Amino acid sequence: MRALIVVETCFGNTEQVAHAIAAGLRSRGADVEVAAAVDADDVLGRDLLVVGSPTHSMGLPGAATRRQARAQGGHPHDTGVSEWLDTLPRLDGQRVVAFATVTGGFFSGSAAKAIERRLRKLSAAVAAREDFRVTGVEGPLVDGELERATRWGASLA
Numbered sequence: 001m002r003a004l005i006v007v008e009t010c011f012g013n014t015e016q017v018a019h020a021i022a023a024g025l026r027s028r029g030a031d032v033e034v035a036a037a038v039d040a041d042d043v044l045g046r047d048l049l050v051v052g053s054p055t056h057s058m059g060l061p062g063a064a065t066r067r068q069a070r071a072q073g074g075h076p077h078d079t080g081v082s083e084w085l086d087t088l089p090r091l092d093g094q095r096v097v098a099f100a101t102v103t104g105g106f107f108s109g110s111a112a113k114a115i116e117r118r119l120r121k122l123s124a125a126v127a128a129r130e131d132f133r134v135t136g137v138e139g140p141l142v143d144g145e146l147e148r149a150t151r152w153g154a155s156l157a
Ligand SMILES: Cc1cc2nc3c(=O)[nH]c(=O)nc-3n(C[C@H](O)[C@H](O)[C@H](O)COP(=O)(O)O)c2cc1C
Pocket: 008, 009, 010, 011, 012, 013, 014, 015, 053, 054, 055, 056, 057, 058, 059, 065, 066, 068, 069, 072, 074, 101, 102, 103, 104, 107, 108, 109, 134, 136, 137, 138, 139
């Protein structure tokens, strides 16, 4: 059974992390899909679901923060992880993990925390949560973070 990695991105950094995690999950196999294009049905039969998002305003992106990202040169889809989570049925016992990209620092918050909260409400079994650091709104990722993401993926395999 392949893992499914569902990701949202505005500047590409979170998607890069998703592919690095997929490389770590190589032995199991993983599909990386953009949240705006994933059917809720795609979750069925997966032995691991990985959900990742950039952190916006200390939580998950929404319409207003995506507009701000677009104004700063980003390329968000109209919908993302938050809207996709709304489409999911109960996930009773489904093994899931959450990750986010963050700029870091005391007031950074983490979209991964919001994802974890939403997945727990659906009765999923949240096995891990991780943040990966970017150097600024547009990135790039802090040196070493992609390698760390691959190691994290391998630890989940
Ligand atoms: C509107 C907006 C709000 C943001 N708010 C936060 C925040 O509260 N905390 C944080 O760590 N990063 C924040 N960021 C920076 C994002 O973490 C960064 O843009 C993201 O990790 C880049 O990932 P992406 O390339 O996948 O879009 C914000 C970025 C935007 C565009």
